[in-house]
Every structure is written in structure tokens, then in C-alpha cells.
Amino acid sequence: MxxxxxxxxxxxxxxxxxxxxxxxxxxxxxxxxxxxxxxxxxxxxxxxxxxxxxxKFSTPPILRTGSRVIGEVIDVRGQRALVRIHSIKGNRRALATYFVGGVHVSQAKKGYLSKLTEAFRIGDIVEARVTKVMGLDGIDLQTSSRDLGVIKAMCTRCRHFMEMNGKDEVKCPNCENREKRKLSANYEG
Ligand SMILES: [Zn+2]
CATH class of the missing domain: 2.40.50.100 (RNA polymerase II/Efflux pump adaptor protein, barrel-sandwich hybrid domain)
Known part of the structure; x- marks a missing residue:
């Protein structure tokens, strides 16, 4: 039809x-x-x-290439970190649809990254830029710019949010655990 x-x-x-x-x-x-x-x-x-x-929603925040988004890391496996996108930066409305984007290991940071888990962990909040939209499950994200990456890191041991502790390293104020991340210059921890 x-x-x-x-x-x-x-x-x-x-x-x-x-x-x-x-x-x-x-x-x-x-x-x-x-x-x-x-x-x-x-x-x-x-x-x-x-x-x-x-x-059908007023002022719809529609995802497009170049959009900057805020989301939560829901999985890190192999070459891709999956991010549940909560909102588009600068637009306080939540998205009408559930979007999941992926950051490929080559798009996570500038320079060599041996393991994606040295950039992201489940529970982290990230800011990323959309580089491709190919349907609901084909959203590619990039975090390699200085002002993109993890803005809140979650401790893998105790699930507390962590504090910045030097370049691309965070420290847990609760259990003293130190971990690596691809941090944004706008880290909020
Ligand atoms: Zn901890």
C-alpha cells in the first residue's frame, strides 16, 4: 500500500x-x-x-550528522562502544525515540588506543558527535575531539562517579580505584 x-x-x-x-x-x-x-x-x-x-512532537530534536549528543555507555565489546543517546546538546527535551549509537575504536580518540575499555566503561556518560545516521541502529559517533568523550565516569568496582586525575585518567573518591578513559575537556566529575 x-x-x-x-x-x-x-x-x-x-x-x-x-x-x-x-x-x-x-x-x-x-x-x-x-x-x-x-x-x-x-x-x-x-x-x-x-x-x-x-x-508529531513540537520542536522535534531530530538526530542528524554533526549533532552533538549526550548519552550513556551501555556496552563495550570488541571494536564498538554502544551509547544510548539521551539528548541532543543544547536541546533540553528528551528524544522522542530510543536511539543507540556506536563509537568505533578508531573514532574514540586521536592516536593509538589498544583497548576500547581504556576509553569507555558501562555507565559512563559521554558527549559525542554524530558522524553518520543510517536508520535507528546505524548511528555512528565520534569522540576524538578534545571537547568530546567521557564527561562522567563510573567506577567499575563500586559504581561511584569518579574524579579527573590527570590526562585520560580518573580516580574513584570512594574506593581509590584508578582507571583510564577518553576524557572530554568538559569533564564534570
Ligand atoms: Zn570505586
Whole structure:
């Protein structure tokens, strides 16, 4: 069934094939299929062959390449740290949709990083920049700039937040544990 203007769609819903229309705001191209990135109303322009989804939430914070986001590290495995994105920096509204982004080991910091666990641990709060949006589970993040990275580190031993203790090192005020991180210049600990 053809999706038409006024239809309400949800994240991941199929809208059209990419040969038919050009994806615009609130959509993404999933290997040739244009899908919705948000909950919203379809606006289809057949003359200009474009389709967009207007979010049903006022002033929607929509994730796009270049957005700076705040999130929580929910997993660190192999080459990728997974970050649950809570908000877009400068926009106090929580995101309408649940987004998880990934920081590849090569995008975590400048220079050599032998293990991703020397940059992030589960529970850390990070600030990152979006480098690619390819659907709901294809969000790539980067933290290598000076002002990006961990802004609050959680102790892996006792789950307390830690204090900055020199370059890319944090110390737990509760148990004295020291750990490595890729710290942001804006570390809040
Ligand atoms: Zn501790």
C-alpha cells in the first residue's frame, strides 16, 4: 500500500523505495528503502519526488550528522562502544525515540588506543558527535575531539562517579580505584 501525505508513521516504517523519491527530513535510506526516523505525519511531494515525516512532537530534536549528543555507555565489546543517546546538546527535551549509537575504536580518540575499555566503561556518560545516521541502529559517533568523550565516569568496582586525575585518567573518591578513559575537556566529575 502506498504511503500518502497525512499518514501517521512510526520509526522504521516503510515509506517508499529510493528510486521513487528523495528522502528528506525525518527519514532515512535503508538500503534502497526509505523509512521513517520518527513518529510523525507523512508529507509526500510527488511533483518534486520527495518525502518527509513531520514529527508529531513540537520542536522535534531530530538526530542528524554533526549533532552533538549526550548519552550513556551501555556496552563495550570488541571494536564498538554502544551509547544510548539521551539528548541532543543544547536541546533540553528528551528524544522522542530510543536511539543507540556506536563509537568505533578508531573514532574514540586521536592516536593509538589498544583497548576500547581504556576509553569507555558501562555507565559512563559521554558527549559525542554524530558522524553518520543510517536508520535507528546505524548511528555512528565520534569522540576524538578534545571537547568530546567521557564527561562522567563510573567506577567499575563500586559504581561511584569518579574524579579527573590527570590526562585520560580518573580516580574513584570512594574506593581509590584508578582507571583510564577518553576524557572530554568538559569533564564534570
Ligand atoms: Zn570505586
Amino acid at each position: 502506498k504511503v500518502k501525505s497525512g499518514d501517521i508513521v512510526f520509526p522504521g516504517d516503510f515509506l517508499a523505495v529510493s528510486e521513487e523519491v528523495i528522502p528528506s527530513e525525518g527519514t532515512y535510506d535503508d538500503d534502497g528503502e526509505i523509512k521513517s526516523l520518527v513518529v510523525g505525519e507523512v508529507a509526500r511531494d510527488d511533483r518534486n519526488k520527495s518525502i518527509k515525516v513531520i514529527s
